[in-house]
Amino acid sequence: MIYLDNAASTKINETVLAEMIPFLKEQYGNPSSIHRYGRLAHKAVEKARKQIADLINADSSEILFTSGGTESNNTALFGIAKKYPQSRIITSSIEHDAILEPCKKLEKEGFDVIYLPVNKYGLVDPLILKKNLTKDTSLVSIMFGNNEVGTVEPIIDFTKICKDRNIIFHTDAVQAVGKIPINVKELGIDLLSISSHKIHGPKGIGALYIRKGISIDPVILGGGQENGLRSGTENVSNIVGFGKACELSRVNFFKNVSKMKELRDYISKKIILEIPEVTLNGHPETRLPNNIHLTFLGVNGEDLLIKLDENGIAASTGSACSVQIQKASHVLQAMGFSHEQITGSLRLTLGISNNLEEMNKTVEILKNVVAELRSVSPFKEKYSF
Amino acid sequence: MIYLDNAASTKINETVLAEMIPFLKEQYGNPSSIHRYGRLAHKAVEKARKQIADLINADSSEILFTSGGTESNNTALFGIAKKYPQSRIITSSIEHDAILEPCKKLEKEGFDVIYLPVNKYGLVDPLILKKNLTKDTSLVSIMFGNNEVGTVEPIIDFTKICKDRNIIFHTDAVQAVGKIPINVKELGIDLLSISSHKIHGPKGIGALYIRKGISIDPVILGGGQENGLRSGTENVSNIVGFGKACELSRVNFFKNVSKMKELRDYISKKIILEIPEVTLNGHPETRLPNNIHLTFLGVNGEDLLIKLDENGIAASTGSACSVQIQKASHVLQAMGFSHEQITGSLRLTLGISNNLEEMNKTVEILKNVVAELRSVSPFKEKYSF
Numbered sequence: 001m002i003y004l005d006n007a008a009s010t011k012i013n014e015t016v017l018a019e020m021i022p023f024l025k026e027q028y029g030n031p032s033s034i035h036r037y038g039r040l041a042h043k044a045v046e047k048a049r050k051q052i053a054d055l056i057n058a059d060s061s062e063i064l065f066t067s068g069g070t071e072s073n074n075t076a077l078f079g080i081a082k083k084y085p086q087s088r089i090i091t092s093s094i095e096h097d098a099i100l101e102p103c104k105k106l107e108k109e110g111f112d113v114i115y116l117p118v119n120k121y122g123l124v125d126p127l128i129l130k131k132n133l134t135k136d137t138s139l140v141s142i143m144f145g146n147n148e149v150g151t152v153e154p155i156i157d158f159t160k161i162c163k164d165r166n167i168i169f170h171t172d173a174v175q176a177v178g179k180i181p182i183n184v185k186e187l188g189i190d191l192l193s194i195s196s197h198k199i200h201g202p203k204g205i206g207a208l209y210i211r212k213g214i215s216i217d218p219v220i221l222g223g224g225q226e227n228g229l230r231s232g233t234e235n236v237s238n239i240v241g242f243g244k245a246c247e248l249s250r251v252n253f254f255k256n257v258s259k260m261k262e263l264r265d266y267i268s269k270k271i272i273l274e275i276p277e278v279t280l281n282g283h284p285e286t287r288l289p290n291n292i293h294l295t296f297l298g299v300n301g302e303d304l305l306i307k308l309d310e311n312g313i314a315a316s317t318g319s320a321c322s323v324q325i326q327k328a329s330h331v332l333q334a335m336g337f338s339h340e341q342i343t344g345s346l347r348l349t350l351g352i353s354n355n356l357e358e359m360n361k362t363v364e365i366l367k368n369v370v371a372e373l374r375s376v377s378p379f380k381e382k383y384s385f
Numbered sequence: 386m387i388y389l390d391n392a393a394s395t396k397i398n399e400t401v402l403a404e405m406i407p408f409l410k411e412q413y414g415n416p417s418s419i420h421r422y423g424r425l426a427h428k429a430v431e432k433a434r435k436q437i438a439d440l441i442n443a444d445s446s447e448i449l450f451t452s453g454g455t456e457s458n459n460t461a462l463f464g465i466a467k468k469y470p471q472s473r474i475i476t477s478s479i480e481h482d483a484i485l486e487p488c489k490k491l492e493k494e495g496f497d498v499i500y501l502p503v504n505k506y507g508l509v510d511p512l513i514l515k516k517n518l519t520k521d522t523s524l525v526s527i528m529f530g531n532n533e534v535g536t537v538e539p540i541i542d543f544t545k546i547c548k549d550r551n552i553i554f555h556t557d558a559v560q561a562v563g564k565i566p567i568n569v570k571e572l573g574i575d576l577l578s579i580s581s582h583k584i585h586g587p588k589g590i591g592a593l594y595i596r597k598g599i600s601i602d603p604v605i606l607g608g609g610q611e612n613g614l615r616s617g618t619e620n621v622s623n624i625v626g627f628g629k630a631c632e633l634s635r636v637n638f639f640k641n642v643s644k645m646k647e648l649r650d651y652i653s654k655k656i657i658l659e660i661p662e663v664t665l666n667g668h669p670e671t672r673l674p675n676n677i678h679l680t681f682l683g684v685n686g687e688d689l690l691i692k693l694d695e696n697g698i699a700a701s702t703g704s705a706c707s708v709q710i711q712k713a714s715h716v717l718q719a720m721g722f723s724h725e726q727i728t729g730s731l732r733l734t735l736g737i738s739n740n741l742e743e744m745n746k747t748v749e750i751l752k753n754v755v756a757e758l759r760s761v762s763p764f765k766e767k768y769s770f
Contacts, residue, residue, distance in 0.1 A: 001421065001422070003422065005414075005415070005418055005420065005422070005423075008414075008415040008417070008418050008423070009413055009414060009415035009418070009618065010413065011410075011411075011413045012409055012410070012413060017409055017410065020409070024397055024402055024405070024587065025396075025397070025402065026396075028394055028395065028396045028397060028582075029390075029393075029394060029699070030390070030393040030394040032393070033390055033393050033394070033699070033701060034687075034690050034691070034694070034701070034702075035390065035690065035693075035694040035698075035699035035700065035701075036386065036694055036699065037386070037388065037390070037394075037699050038390075038393070038699075067452035067456070067589065067617060067620070068617045068618060068620075069617070069618075070605060070606075070607040070608065070616050070617030070618070071452070071605055071617060073607070074604075074605050074606060074607070096607070096608075097606075097607045097608045097609065097616070098606070098607030098608065098616060098617070101606035101607050101609075101616065102606045102607075104606075105606060195618075197413075197618060202409065202620075202622065203618055203619065203620045203621055203622065203623075204452065204589055204590065204618075204619075204620025204621075204622075204623055205589065205620075219459075219604065219605070220455060220456055220459050220604070221455075221459060221482075221483070221486035221487045221489075221490060222455040222458065222459070222481070222482045222483030222484075222486050222487075223455065223481075223482045223483060224482065224486075231455050231482070231483060231486065232452060232453045232454070232455030232456060232483070233394065233453060233454075233455070233580075233582060233588055233589075234588065234589075235452070235453075235587075235588045235589025235590075235620075235623070236588055236589075237587065237588065237589075238588075238589055238620070238623070302419075305419050305420065306419070308420075309419070309420040309421055313420075314414070314418070314420035314421065314422050314423075315420065316418060316419070316420075317419075
């Protein structure tokens with residue numbers, strides 16, 4: 001199989017798994033226990049916290065472990081919202097459901113939630129953000145890199161605007177971490193969500209960066225782990241793996257990114273050149289290095305996926321996180337895409353292990369599969385397939 | 386090391402880890418993805434769901450995956466509370482903090498929370514529960530087996546009382562699962578919390594049994610996984626391990642329990658016989674098969690733990706989940722223990738791998754360590770050490 005769905009999940013790096021194994025075998029202590037087993041587990045958790053902090057230039061004390069990107073986003077939104085009842089919360093219309101669904105809930109609870117529009121590239125205009133800020137705005141949450149079309153938002157423009165007005169800024173950086181250089185201090189970010197399994201670490205673990213000085217209410221209460229901000233026995237093995245994945249991501253950052261970019265640009269050009277009536281979506285320049293989002297007019301994306309799968313290629317139509325419900329992408333809708341354009345969309349997302357041969361093979365198969373599907377398309381007459 | 390802190394965390398069973406490995410290596414798909422990787426991951430999650438359901442005689446559709454026992458408890462309490470604003474919620478005074486802390490939060494939000502007292506054995510009296518039920522009582526949450534002293538509560542008496550009045554009954558069964566036979570249908574339980582790492586499965590994964598017909602509000606929102614009740618990419622490898630741990634727990638139930646009971650009774654008797662001024666706490670009969678909770682008068686439990694650790698024994702003073710904060714046990718306080726009794730307490734909790742030789746060695750070391758500490762105790766004159 002050629003795996004081109006790295007935005008959905010990635011393969012755990014072998015070095016990462018090797019670091020996890022002792023904590024799945026003999027090092028099974030509870031980090032809260034006083035004895036040797038407990039102390040070793042505690043030490044491992046703190047080492048990982050530092051590895052995660054280092055990736056984004058944070059302090060260890062600013063890293064909160066969660067069960068993943070979704071919980072990080074929920075913790076940021078609910079955690080801040082509880083502190084500022086009935087305030088205005090501003091987000092964008094192209095966020096992941098892990099932002100949009102909590103926002104909808106907060107709206108029902110009386111918060112004034114604003115969903116900023118985007119342009120055809122999926123970009124939020126800082127001027128529009130500025131116009132929507134009010135005195136009672138508590139939080140702005142705009143994603144770093146979009147999970148469907150790959151567009152990278154002008155985060156520093158947003159943080160500057162927020163800083164001037166003392167408004168807290170959160171970003172869902174689940175897709176951007178390890179792909180875009182992120183220095184939370186330089187960028188002036190207050191809260192940032194990370195997921196382990198998007199950067200070749202294990203699933204079920206993530207983090208929320210909380211800048212020193214920002215106070216949140218916990219979502220999950222109990223034994224008081226994570227300084228009382230997230231209770232529950234720490235997922236030690238996955239935390240250790242997550243830490244190692246962050247370290248590898250930091251150390252190999254430029255190598256990884258340049259490799260992914262090269263492959264991305266190669267396959268993008270080849271597809272545009274060899275397949276008719278295809279468009280590349282998202283911003284052509286400021287985009288994630290591993291994302292290729294395409295529209296094949298006259299083709300149903302679902303059919304395309306199934307055909308690709310039959311031919312040994314794992315891809316996606318958009319977000320994998322919307323549990324097999326076939327709903328039209330809200331991201332593409334917000335970007336002004338027609339129903340037909342949305343239907344014909346395909347997302348290819350690269351990982352660190354992909355290679356040129358796979359790119360060539362993918363284009364070959366894609367060419368055949370698209371032609372096959374178009375030959376029976378009801379839109380056949382409309383286009384010059 | 387002799388590991389006698391299995392109530393804090395357990396060693397992952399080798400067979401469990403073997404089942405997890407493929408999902409930490411080549412089977413890295415996101416269960417929501419349509420392609421082969423996704424389908425395999427999805428299938429594995431559903432297989433595990435059945436294994437968990439089978440352990441407690443539930444249907445697969447009644448099992449909700451969470452990040453652990455704490456999240457399960459939070460989901461039960463907040464999930465029901467949201468449905469019945471300002472109602473009465475009844476719990477006990479010896480619950481884990483993962484119940485007590487959410488209850489305190491709900492109290493602040495206007496819920497009428499009642500903390501039932503216990504007798505000297507840690508038992509909640511069903512008659513007292515009955516007396517506290519009102520027309521606006523929405524939920525009763527009483528733990529199955531106590532994590533500190535091991536007392537097992539008369540769950541069926543509670544569920545009968547609740548059923549008559551249409552009140553939802555939840556139990557935190559984190560310590561009881563795999564140790565006490567649990568048939569949710571026979572027992573008439575509506576909601577039940579399970580944790581994987583207490584039964585020789587991995588950390589960071591748990592489940593909430595939700596009886597068909599019971600409706601809860603989700604705590605974590607997003608992509609709509611787990612039928613919209615718990616969003617976030619599934620922790621596939623840990624879910625698979627958790628499933629296998631439940632299967633092993635079911636298959637080897639009587640073997641495991643009788644072995645633990647035998648060792649527990651052996652070491653309990655030996656300690657009582659060979660060490661002066663020691664009491665066995667919790668209920669003498671209806672108790673978890675792996676729990677031994679003791680008070681050594683004139684000894685400081687913390688000192689005892691450190692000495693035991695130095696001598697190669699991993700034990701606990703009580704709950705491991707209260708993050709190294711040295712606060713007096715609320716469980717022992719509720720049972721009417723004096724400060725001195727609380728201070729001198731020690732918890733030994735057995736796992737499936739402990740053996741007789743370890744028990745003998747533990748008593749030998751305990752005897753010496755207790756004598757050593759007592760020789761410098763300020764209470765020396767008070768007792769006949």
